[in-house]
Amino acid sequence: MRSLAGYPFNINKCILGKVTTKQVLPFKRRNYIFISTNCHIPSGYAAILMNKLPSEVDLTPIVHIIQDIDHLKDGDIILIEPSGQINVLYEKNTYDNSILVTQRCNCACIMCPQPKLSNEYDQLDLNIKLISLMDKNTKILGITGGEPTLLENSFFEIISACKKYLPKTELNLLTNGINFHNLDFVQKLIKIKHPNLFIEIPIYADTDSQHNKIIGAKGFYKTIQGLYNLALFNQKIGLRIVIHKLNYERLPQLAEFIYHNFPFVFHIAFMQMEIIGHAKENIDELWIDPYYYDNHLETAINYLNNRQMNVSIYNSQLCILPKSLWKFSKKSISSWKNIYIDECTNCNQVNNCGGLFVSSINKYSEYLKTIKFDTEFV
Numbered sequence: 114m115r116s117l118a119g120y121p122f123n124i125n126k127c128i129l130g131k132v133t134t135k136q137v138l139p140f141k142r143r144n145y146i147f148i149s150t151n152c153h154i155p156s157g158y159a160a161i162l163m164n165k166l167p168s169e170v171d172l173t174p175i176v177h178i179i180q181d182i183d184h185l186k187d188g189d190i191i192l193i194e195p196s197g198q199i200n201v202l203y204e205k206n207t208y209d210n211s212i213l214v215t216q217r218c219n220c221a222c223i224m225c226p227q228p229k230l231s232n233e234y235d236q237l238d239l240n241i242k243l244i245s246l247m248d249k250n251t252k253i254l255g256i257t258g259g260e261p262t263l264l265e266n267s268f269f270e271i272i273s274a275c276k277k278y279l280p281k282t283e284l285n286l287l288t289n290g291i292n293f294h295n296l297d298f299v300q301k302l303i304k305i306k307h308p309n310l311f312i313e314i315p316i317y318a319d320t321d322s323q324h325n326k327i328i329g330a331k332g333f334y335k336t337i338q339g340l341y342n343l344a345l346f347n348q349k350i351g352l353r354i355v356i357h358k359l360n361y362e363r364l365p366q367l368a369e370f371i372y373h374n375f376p377f378v379f380h381i382a383f384m385q386m387e388i389i390g391h392a393k394e395n396i397d398e399l400w401i402d403p404y405y406y407d408n409h410l411e412t413a414i415n416y417l418n419n420r421q422m423n424v425s426i427y428n429s430q431l432c433i434l435p436k437s438l439w440k441f442s443k444k445s446i447s448s449w450k451n452i453y454i455d456e457c458t459n460c461n462q463v464n465n466c467g468g469l470f471v472s473s474i475n476k477y478s479e480y481l482k483t484i485k486f487d488t489e490f491v
């Protein structure tokens with residue numbers, strides 16, 4: 114999530130609104146935050162952003178921003194905090210939007226990039242309003258956490274709101290799948306009849322002990338039951354595997370396990386680890402140079418691909434993959450946390466390569482190198 118900092122005036126609670134640089138009709142203004150390029154303060158808006166303050170300010174909520182105001186585009190949705198911090202919750206011109214609906218979780222994954230909170234404010238009303246303000250042509254929207262299903266009824270309300278306000282949008286739900294072991298819970302979700310819901314669930318290993326060690330909970334069999342419960346209703350499901358030192362050796366066995374037990378899944382993503390949160394704290398236990406698991410990854414990918422399963426590699430760099438795997442590699446890192454390093458400047462694959470997470474700037478494969486000729490790779 115991008116954030117900007119400004120100086121607040123007349124702001125004593127959080128304000129959510131849609132950014133506009135053009136005047137909107139007065140009766141619609143309460144949902145809009147107007148960027149004023151002069152000292153004019155029009156009435157009726159939820160707030161005004163400006164980079165020049167007028168000599169006199171009335172009671173209108175204002176944030177005076179000096180830097181980066183031009184990063185905000187019409188149709189973006191922002192949350193202004195009383196401190197003047199501006200959080201960009203939705204960007205109209207990207208495919209990377211997601212809503213973090215809770216930071217509570219029933220697992221404690223050793224590489225979790227978003228460590229959990231045990232207490233938090235109820236964000237349901239805010240999230241419903243956020244969804245209602247999004248552009249109706251939004252192509253894809255992520256629902257993430259924490260563990261979104263822990264919200265129970267609020268979780269169903271969020272999915273229903275997405276169906277109501279964004280009927281054309283693909284909803285991509287990231288969940289550990291544990292709560293779907295409860296068939297009643299699955300039925301409540303299915304009853305919503307969301308037209309385009311894709312549920313992605315992690316399976317980190319083919320054994321209960323290894324998976325449970327990674328997620329810090331006894332969830333393996335519940336997640337498996339959850340997958341079968343969802344499959345009963347032909348729910349579109351994907352599997353996600355974050356690769357690190359604790360699970361890379363058994364990637365080929367995991368691929369076999371997936372093929373034999375979950376032939377119904379729509380997609381399988383093998384992912385390089387993002388080094389923030391618990392992954393950063395536990396880096397010594399988790400880090401293996403991704404170059405060193407290429408053989409295991411190649412065996413797993415080829416096994417699944419040969420059996421007509423839809424498989425991808427996320428968050429990887431082409432220069433450390435064997436060429437046979439390039440076609441599976443996707444540009445998957447959200448634009449606001451995606452970087453390319455010096456080696457990339459003259460690389461002839463820079464437009465095809467997904468680059469790195471910004472959090473990897475101090476920890477990435479020592480085999481990254483500029484690609485000058487594709488024939489270097491076999």
Ligand code: SF4
Pocket residue numbers: 430431432433453454456457458460461462463466467468469481482483484
């Ligand atoms: S040098 Fe950079 S752009 Fe080229 S393949 Fe490697 S990471 Fe990608």
